[in-house]
Amino acid sequence: MSLLQKTTILLLLVFTISSCSKTIDDEIPTKGDGTEPVENRFDYSTLEDGIPESVVYHVNPKFPVRTDSLRILAIGNSFTDDAMQYMDDMVQLSGLDYDRLAIYSLTEGSSSFDVWIGKDYEASVIQLRHESGGAQMKSKGSLHELLAQNWDVIVIQQVSNLSFDWKSFSSLKEYEEKLLTYCTNPSVCLAFQLVWSHAAKEMPYVLEGNIACCKKMMKRYGIDIIIPSGVAIQNARTSFLGDNLNRDGHHLNMCEGRYIAALVLYEVITGKSSIGVHYHPENMTDFMCKRGFGIIIIIIG
Secondary structure (H helix, E strand, O other): OOOOOOOEEEEEEOOOOHHHOOOOOOOOOEEOOOOEEOOOOOOHHHHOOOOOOOOOOOOOOOOOOOOOOEEEEEEEOHHHHHHHOOHHHHHHOOOOOHHHEEEEEEEOOOOOHHHHHOOOOOOOOEEOEEEEOOOOOOOEEOHHHHHOOOOOEEEEOOOOOOOOOHHHHHHHHHHHHHHHHHOOOOOOEEEEEOOOOOOOOOOOOHHHHHHHHHHHHHHHHOOOEEEOHHHHHHHHHOOOOOOOOEOOOOOEOOOHHHHHHHHHHHHHHHOOOHHHOOOOOOOOOHHHHOOOOEEEEEEOO
């Protein structure tokens, strides 16, 4: 299965395609009680940085198709944790060769690109969290030591309160250079999690900005493996689930919210259809899960 070409991303449709067909542009977003239009929708002028469109800082290798193992490291913040909670349960019931898979994460609350760039890569001792798989990687050491392994894919993301601000992506070139310099696999792929907006009633225009920045990032920084968790969550919000997927206005709830994000991540990093996932949280019924979790490919280029 071919994963993501430069102009495609995976879009998770939740429950039924018909119930999730609405997009953020189908109606004018509103505040609070839904009566007052939002005045400051995303300003596309923030995408102007004076750098020619032809300038590309990095060309991503093709997503690895390996027979011996697949080693994945996700670096981010609490939104990374949201997407990872059910990963091991899904993988163990997926039919994948568990012993050949290694999924680890490194997270710190509210961490942006700049926070990770500013870390002491040599002195501080850091602990990776093992998320899934039987293949073992070095999980404790300096950030340099942990990156200096044969990772196949490194997943990154921008902190949610900057994910729609293109100016905050100006440091991504330096961040890419650090990751690619320290990782010992010259063919390592960089992937990007497109995060969800905060509860839609609070910031209904933010996902529009997230997507716009993501498109620009793909062209400028060459990261073309996109994990569109934010698009999936927004589609779920337009279904019968409504805007009830956040537990605190920002992070996803422990049931449907985190499950949806995990399905998207699972699909992208394993290359297997999430339709065949046989796991769901205990407080979700088989009936709910069979109502149409599916995957389609859309063109965003």
